[in-house]
Amino acid sequence: MSAPRTPAPPLTAAGLTVRYGRRIALDDVSFGVEEGSVYALLGLNGAGKSSLVRCLLGLRRPESGTAKLFGRDVWSHRAEVLQEVGVVPEEPDAPPTLSVREIARFSARIHSKFDRAGFDQRLRRFGVPADVPFGRLSKGQKGQVALALALAPAPRMLILDDPTLGLDAKARRSVFEELIGELAERGTTVFLTTHELAAVEGIADRVGILRDGRLLIDEDLESLRGRFRRLRFTRPNDGEATLDRALADLAPVTIERRAWGVEAIVSAFSEERWAPLAGRADLGSPEVEAVRLEDLFLALVEPPAPTGASVEPRGAA
């Protein structure tokens, strides 16, 4: 009697490496996205996010490694696996002379499950005119059309490559509201890259952080929040060397000397490790507070941490 087959995860990347000439854009990147979850890939410009997305969409063949959607290699089975995937590209790129209506008509012929009524409804909600050529829409409207097109076939998975890039605050909000609505309604799996860290913090289940083509972090957001903390020490009595030794177990990512004392972000916080430090008067009124995703991200991707500071990496579960 054979074991029941486990459904293939919506997205897996294994050892992806991409080079442009001598420059390495992705270096042995591996991660996975579980069904119904939201995975946010973060990284500075040039970190390799777009290269990764291109591999995930079968637009580029990696030098090594594989990218799979629903268990199938994307490069080899791009057209088949994209039946289940809605894509919002970084730069909305529909033919500029076609009207939104004509683009919708074209998409409806491509996707058998294209929900034309839902598409029209979204456009109305966004306030995008249907008869205007795509090339004449504003950047925000183009992004909204792209999102509406991606959602209309009711995909099992959404891949969004920086969908709010260059949009104003209102358009950015509408994109994320639409996304949240989709998630609430259908539980669609989402993989997105973005610089909207605040917005991601509200919807992401898991976060990946790329720096210079390497995946520094691939972890559940809750777990990240649990182990990253901002610590403040006002005027430690015994000098900085003592503080550095005391922080070593907490794996500091950044340690900043300020006029009022020292501030550090640590990546291995736990109550057990913190308790001995909290009571030490020689460290000068230690305080602890939660770290926002944005601070965490900046702490990780900005120039290398000072001597003695390190990131405690966590791989995929």
Added chain:
Amino acid sequence: MSAFAAIFSREFRLRRVLLIGALAIGLMSLAIPRLQGQTGAIAAETANAAALLIGFLTCSIYALILGSGAIARDLADGRLGFDFVRPISGLTLWAGRIGAALTLLSASALLVVGPALLTDPKGGGGPVWAPAAGWLPVLNMTGAFVVGLLSCWVLFFLTHLATVLFASRSALLGLDLAGLLAVGLLAGSALERLHRNWAMDAFGVGAASFFAFLLLALTGASLVQVLFGRTDLVRSHRALSMALWVPLLLGAFALDAASRWVVSPGLSDLVRTESVSKAPAGTWFGVGGDLRGRGALAGQFLVDAATGRVVRQGVSISNLTIKTDFSNDGKSVAWLALTPRGTEVRWVDLSAPEPRVETAPISFEGVAEEPSLSPTGRWLALRSDRRMLIFELRTGRLVASVPVTADWDALRTRWIAEDRLRFWSAEGNVSLGGEPRISIAETHVPQGPGSGAPASVGTIELTARGYAWYVNLDGGTVIVRELKTGRRRLFDGRTGAELGVIDAPQQQSGAILLADGSVAVLVQGPKSRGLAIYDRTGVLRRSFDLRSAKGLLFGAQPTPTTILVSVAAEATPLVRTARRLILLDLATGGIREVGRGWIAAFEALDSGVTVVRTGPATFARWDPATEMLKPIVPR
């Protein structure tokens, strides 16, 4: 299929305005003859020509627009991702976009040419393209349309290719240019080789194949580019380059090899012998005819019957037979080679250990004909315009330039000594009834350029106005056949004095002088067939009855007392028919069959070597001692 239809219709609709432009242009070409006041067939022909010309220009421009826009521009602008992030296979995407563009291009061509076609009373059946060069086909309206349209397809793909290559700004462009240069050089040299050897006609299929191959290679490369390059411009460039230059280079190498093969036939490539020429002495003979797999191209070879050595003289269009002339000593041979640069004199020193074709440094203006080598091969006489030019063969030095007045078909020349050339001139078209007189003159060499007229040495006075005539090899005897009576009259070749008359029947088909000066006449009448031997005074010495042979061809005189003739059961063209070889004994009158099969004896060589043809490209020596055929093995 729905994805293909979706892409196809989207792309078609995006550029459908081109069709309206094409229709407007088509109607305009229809109006051109009306504006010039033409009507009827002339107006239709003008409209046809205008439609074809304007259609080709329009479609060329459309090919540039569509070639850059179908895929390449979206790829360069980063818009191809719109299709690629949808469930559309690369093949479907490519087929939809390219298919729509080519459909638009073809439909536009039809719209431009269509109105003229519809109003043409000949229904487009008349020739609209009759090129001066023989190798290009004469095209009617439909053929010209198809060729023009396919050319525009090629331009479309070339534009696509160029747009991708230049848009990528990759260092690969250097390799592309190197590939282009290599393909261009190979193909160019191959085509030049074919052109130089008049082989374009023969290679019409090959040229069409290369054109089709080019179209296929361009099409395939664009598909590979889309399948493997996808939205990455540099990778698209790489895929396109690999998919294009590898097959194109292979194709260019194949074209180069094929062109070499076409212009370098071997003796075994002869499929039909059309011409034979003999050396008066020695063991060499020339043979030419159609070649295997080379269309209308004919080959010409020199063969040494003694050793089997073969020298390829060259190739030419079948109807431009290379006329070969051997020197009397059999050690030199020269001929006129038609090249795109003009007529060149080629020659071979047959006495060399490894005879090879040389080009003589001889230059002349206009057309030259009738090359004739002096007995030792030192001098070469050529008729050019109204002068007989005499050159030193090896140096090209002009040693005499003698005016001649007779038309080319009314003039015969023979070298009667190393320094003396004799002319026989009959005025007008003798076969249709020219002046019944043949004047005989001689000139000496060298005299230098601008020599005076040849000195008159004799005249042949005739009574009949219509006649055919023949001068034997040494110029000693002239045989004139009166067309009306069939009589043959023999004259002294120098003085013109009459030697005798052969009152042979009308059915005589040919006469030749034998070694002892007697005349052998073939008789091919409805009641009698055979060979009659007359002495120089016209007295019948012997006749051979070959009544069973319907086709009869004089062969050779291997010994002073024997003659070989070939006979066929059917009176079909002489050199193409399967034959039997008959040996006639002049002394005893005996007749004996000595060979069977596809045999036509053709020449006797005065060295005692007689060659017979035993197949399309196989030859054998006749050995008078054993009366056996010994195959000549080419080497």
